[in-house]
Amino acid sequence: MKTDVTKLLGIQYPIIQGGMAWVAEYHLAAAVSNAGGLGIIGAASAPADWVREQIRKAKELTDKPFGVNIMLMSPYAKEIASVVVEEGVKVVTTGAGSPEKYMAMWKEAGIKVIPVVASVALAKRMERAGADMVVAEGTEAGGHIGENTTMVLVPQIVDALTIPVIAAGGIADGRGMAATFMLGAKGVQIGTAFVVVEESQVHENYKERILKAKDIDSRVTGRSTGHPVRALRNDLTKKYIELENKGASFEELELLTLGGLRKAVVEGDIKGGSVMSGQIAGLIKERLTCKEYVNKLIKETKKLIEDTKFYE
Ligand code: TUI
Secondary structure, three states: OOHHHHHHOOOOEEEEEEOOOOOOOHHHHHHHOOOOOOEEEEEEOHHHHHHHHHHHHHHOOOOOOOOEEEEOOOOOOOHHHHHHHHOOOOOOEEEOOOOOOHHHHHHHOOOOOEEEEEOOOHHHHHHHHEEEEEEEEOOOOEOOOOOOOOHHHHHHHHOOOOOOEEEEOOOOOHHHHHHHHOOOEEEEEEHHHHHOOOOOOOOOOHHHHHHOOOOOEEEEOOOOOOOOOEOOOOHHHHHHHHHOOOOOHHHHHHHHHHOOHHHHHHEEEEEEEEOOOOHHHHOOOOOOOOOHHHHHHHHHHHHHHOOOOOOO
């Protein structure tokens, strides 16, 4: 089994950018691909035409491979599944569901398929369905999350599969990247740290909120609705958790967060909007270009792996 993620994807370093809703647009995706990783356009809940436009714009900024993340709860997921084929996208990552029904069409088009999973059961199903690799995403991640930590999830998925496993959730520097390699991962997916790079178009307020975050600043809302989401604490998470504790209905809670991510990312309303972020925000303190960040990450990881001694 071919396990070199860089060869499989035609990239320099085994670093995949998270397909973050509203954040992962073409400037960021192209910057990550130009830095030697795999940039990703996040389709999130956007219409298919927006995604097609983003793909075309990314192609103008990079001649390197990039991917599209399809959020499977989107009403446009089916249409977008065809757009990636029509536009010749090389890699698809998926989140918040199972992409089984699109797999045959993507494989036929030569697309590498990388489902993001949060459990061993779904990881096994994805391998059986023909996935080229999986992203094992721990609960440290931002946005929509599962229950297991990266530390616990990655080695169990590695043991259960033969395809390469990419680790995600809680990784922002060389220590995190090297640690996941020790768990058996062959690459990393990084989200939060890419939100603050120079090329990211996210509102300054959002970037500053991540850069100022402390270790204990994230909150999970929506456990009661079955859609747990991690974001940095603010007026919105406080109100949500109060309502949730009072036993508010699914509809009431959904209404509260409707459009919340856009409000924070685009308008910079970091008090009333949803500032989705991973737990690792507390470690992120520097503003770098994408290339500077990726180069630093690789340099740190290499040194740690080369210098690792278990016993004298
Ligand atoms: O998908 C993500 N992270 C996301 S999606 C998103 S958009 C959104 N915005 C507001 C509310 C809800 C969603 C924001 N962040 N990560 C990958 C991921 N997938 N994490 C967990 C899962 C997952 C969960 C359940 C995958 C499959 C699943 O069940 C599949 C099945 O059919 O059994």
